[in-house]
Amino acid sequence: MTSVNPVSAESSQPTRRERAHAATRVEILQAARRLLIEGGAERVTVRGIAAEVGMTAPALYRYFGGREELLGALCSSLYDELADVLYEARDRDPGAPLKQRFLVTSFAFRQWALEHRPEFGLLFGAPIPGVLVDIHIDPDPAADRGMRFGQVWLELFAELWRQHPVPVPHADELDPRLREQLTEYHEQIGRIVPIGAVVLYLSCWIQLYGAVATEAFGHLNFALHDGDATALFDDLMRELAAKLGLTH
């Protein structure tokens, strides 16, 4: 099962076979994504993918341990793509004020979610029993591609907060339970902002998630008949900017 080749044990140049293997892996993931877009995670079927890439189903087991592992790899690659999209949005206009870059990045997140609803659902919906678990359990932090996604927001937020340090509760004023829970993460990110700002960061993430997920999942359709929450999202982002002390 994907045994390590003695020739290129770690980081030396990949052999011909390894390149072909990796190429087939991405081809498989592309086919999987096509099926995901067509009909949700349910349609991502081993046999379907195999047909798409011109193989029979058992051949896929040379590349992935099974359907769940394949879905996990698909999640990873999607997290990566999303992180790239966000980085691109953030750095699109490096001279612009940070507030604007933050808003542009937030809008890019929403846009990606709406243009890729099945993918967004896979990454940010209810976890599928055997899939996402494996990812977040991965001991190697670099292997958790979701981390890269979170990193975008963290960098942006930290830069924003340090340039515009809206008052946050001191560590002593924080709920002791919350302070204790967040200490590990706080250290993990190198204490780039005070722990009170981490709470603010999480509350921003929650608000952004809520705004994007409710729209992408259709949980606003009861009120917004056409399902387009653009105007509402604008409102919410203004509110979020105000919470960050970014009054214009």
Added chain:
Amino acid sequence: MTSVNPVSAESSQPTRRERAHAATRVEILQAARRLLIEGGAERVTVRGIAAEVGMTAPALYRYFGGREELLGALCSSLYDELADVLYEARDRDPGAPLKQRFLVTSFAFRQWALEHRPEFGLLFGAPIPGVLVDIHIDPDPAADRGMRFGQVWLELFAELWRQHPVPVPHADELDPRLREQLTEYHEQIGRIVPIGAVVLYLSCWIQLYGAVATEAFGHLNFALHDGDATALFDDLMRELAAKLGLTH
């Protein structure tokens, strides 16, 4: 298929057979829920349910049109249960100040979500292609059990806002797109609050959804390693109360 009995066409007392039929339906839904809890929507299988209620798979087609329709009915019954839970929380202490009753209800929502994650995921996660669609498309508003769930919050919010009318933008100040989109819903709920308050209501729902869903789906685990966001939720609800002008 479930033809109307000439004896009890509409609302007269149900015949013996009809009662048995209805009883079997709920028994089936209970079995389906047991499987849902065991292993998510994926495990809710026609054959599995049939075995659970002591029948063979084809027999279930006397009660439901198929797996998707069965999942839809399960959603409806879960929405109903959740609405009951919320109503109970709201009316637990009718003499308490509205702010407290609002917070108690919000906490009840979170608690139900955390104690019934698979059910919550089915109702509030990414929509399953063939399932939730049918529900929200139902022309009979009384048949959409999700409406009953939304009604709890709407009643609570309206009562709260009228007792404590925090300033909201006038209709003229609202984004024209948003105003036009919300007009239909505004009429539908009988204009019990001004349309600007509807925007506030939606933003509250989004914030509550974000707080509960991120925790229930594990989308806070990157920072809260134990996954318990109680303290953070407290914070967020305080913030939400402040947005409603409920400073204590």
Added chain:
DNA sequence: GTTCACCGTGAACGTCGTTCACTATGCTGG
């Protein structure tokens, strides 16, 4: 007491994930 609607079964079809024995291919070490 006959008729008939309804409940439930068993067999069957096509699809699913997965395993296994097997073959072909192409790289590798002597």
Added chain:
DNA sequence: CCAGCATAGTGAACGACGTTCACGGTGAAC
């Protein structure tokens, strides 16, 4: 250059899935 071998891919098979259909049995209705 050739023997050896890891790897890629196939076809058959197993059990489980959703769904359909023809069939028998049971209880209510006239």
